[in-house]
Amino acid sequence: MFLIGQSISFTTREGIIMTEAAAKARILELTQEINHHNDLYYQKDQSVISDLEFDQLLKELISLEGEFPHLKFPDSPSQRVGGTITKQFPTVVHKNPMLSLSNTYSEEDLRDFDQRVRKGLGDKPYEYFCELKFDGVAISLAYEYGILTRGVTRGDGTKGDDVTANIKTIRSIPLSVGKVDTPSYFEARGEVFMPRDAFIALNQSREVAGEELFANARNTASGTLKMQDSSVVASRKLDCFLYSLMTDDQKIYSHEKAIQMLINMGFNVSPTFARCSSIEDVLDYIKKWEEKRLELPLDTDGIVIKVNSMEQQKALGFTAKSPRWAIAYKYKSQSAATLLNSITYQVGRTGAITPVANLQPVQLAGTTVKRASLHNANEIERLDLRIGDTVFVEKGGDIIPKVTAVDLALRKPDLSKVTFPNHCPECETPLERNEGEANHYCPNITGCRPQAIGRILHFIHRNAMDIDSLGEKTVALLYDKGLLKDPADLYELKYEDIFQLEGFKEQATSNILQGIENSKVQSLSKVVFGLGIRFVGRTVAEKLVQSLKSMQAIMDAREEALLEIPEIGQRIAESVVLYFKDEDNLVMVKRLKDAGLKMTTEDDISIENGPLSDKSFVISGVFEHFSREEIQDLIKINGGKLVSSVSGNTDYLVAGNNMGPSKRQKAEKLGIEIISESDLQLLIKG
């Protein structure tokens, strides 16, 4: 820190000396620029800079705010990236309860509703306002003097959870709104959702990471909003449509006017609404959106019909649970009837038994459905299934179609009830079912073929130890030959073990062994993830490692200590403790340690004499063969240093596709070598 004349100056992390006044000016400039790009992107569907350039602006802002914390304003766009950890969300009582809507599935019910409204309003003229019913999580956002102060979930309708830090990461929710016409206090209510594209992309990356897939976008949005680490929420790409504005400060005459005010203040309002002058218009709206809604970026399950005039809404009032001035019309989900041919019981990596219905192929919503999930024994019981039944299958927001009911009218006599097996279909071991759990498990962890193979495949997965020289077939072959029973056996495989297998020549054998050897550089969090502990996905493994720093500490941690860690709840804590109570697991971890795998975060620190040591790298763009994270790991593992922006001290710029032009120009100007991902691999190989 220096004192120059009257003004205070700081040395920023990038080594630039900056006065407070200059920092303030730059912070304001960056804030404006970021808000401008956010507005272009979310309100006008335009993007004039790449994601990476956008991230760069945010990074600079965060870094300046780190140096000058008193210049961090409550509506700074830096809050979008999260970082706050909330172990327990405080409960907040809603100023006005968040009610639900009564549902209807028929035109007749809707006409009855219309009659009730007509009568209730004493035959005075009235209008409706129709919106789609978004399938997400209801949220209430409080703004005081234009600043977003609180985001609360619906909860039980009377009180919900304060999830403000997570809400602030949703880019389309304004952190502050313009001063003109803005009530000094208002609540905007709407639906937080995960766009279908984001949901599919998230599941794809989970698949690549060997993590359990999410069933549907709604539950994923709901789970994400309750995550403890807001930076994980920020990475999940949630969005929000607003459909209600409540304030005591101003008289708002109609729902339409409230919607217009929300739009003017910069909120994201789905442009699918319409004012309808009669119930006939409402029915037309319902027809219009029945198919068209499937093209929207999110799941919708119906429409909401609201009386437009606020005065008339007040006159109609509420029942105990819902308003008399609104109703939801639900579209029937697409379903088809078909025959249940058989049920297969699959054994997963964790030993969980999943029943799957094998169906007579049937067309549903543009695809042929042959199989459907039956979840567990309770579901089979609930449906009262029999092989040979005619069943209804539905495809809602869920990725796997589900069996929803049996057509009892078509049931043939003599069909016997399906009974859930009490022995493992693969290894004949008696199945177990823990109290309170829906799933049956095969407890034969080491001896049950699909479990053992599944565990090894998980361990060698790209996002765990990344042994790509081994494939599913080879692992199965080695398992069947008795050479590979658990992940630790990999490191004890000998040349002859593999070479003797049919079809394995010298090159293939050495490749496999080299791949196994190379995996020893993988970080501790990858080792922990690779163990395949139930409920310990990639993020949880990283959190465990960040907090506890060594395998030994994770093994020794008690439930209470684990519960202190972000993202670790009761279910995960119990699972971790249980895993390390098992003697076989302890022996396996010890063997992994003896084989030379990373067991502490200190082991993770870059190799001092690695091929990239003393070299600094900037990475930019999208790569063909690696994810950004993988390129970063590759550089770190080989001793290189990662820096975020190009400067005179940078040695290499690793350039992918769609790299920002400014980085390239700067690198060219400074004479920094620009290399591709394959050049990087060559550098490492030496």
Ligand code: IVH
């Ligand atoms: S208005 C008094 N409008 O549906 C209730 N709700 O069953 C006012 N929802 O909890 C709610 N889209 O989560 C309204 N366009 C929309 C909606 C909508 C979805 C959800 C909301 C609410 C539930 C009511």
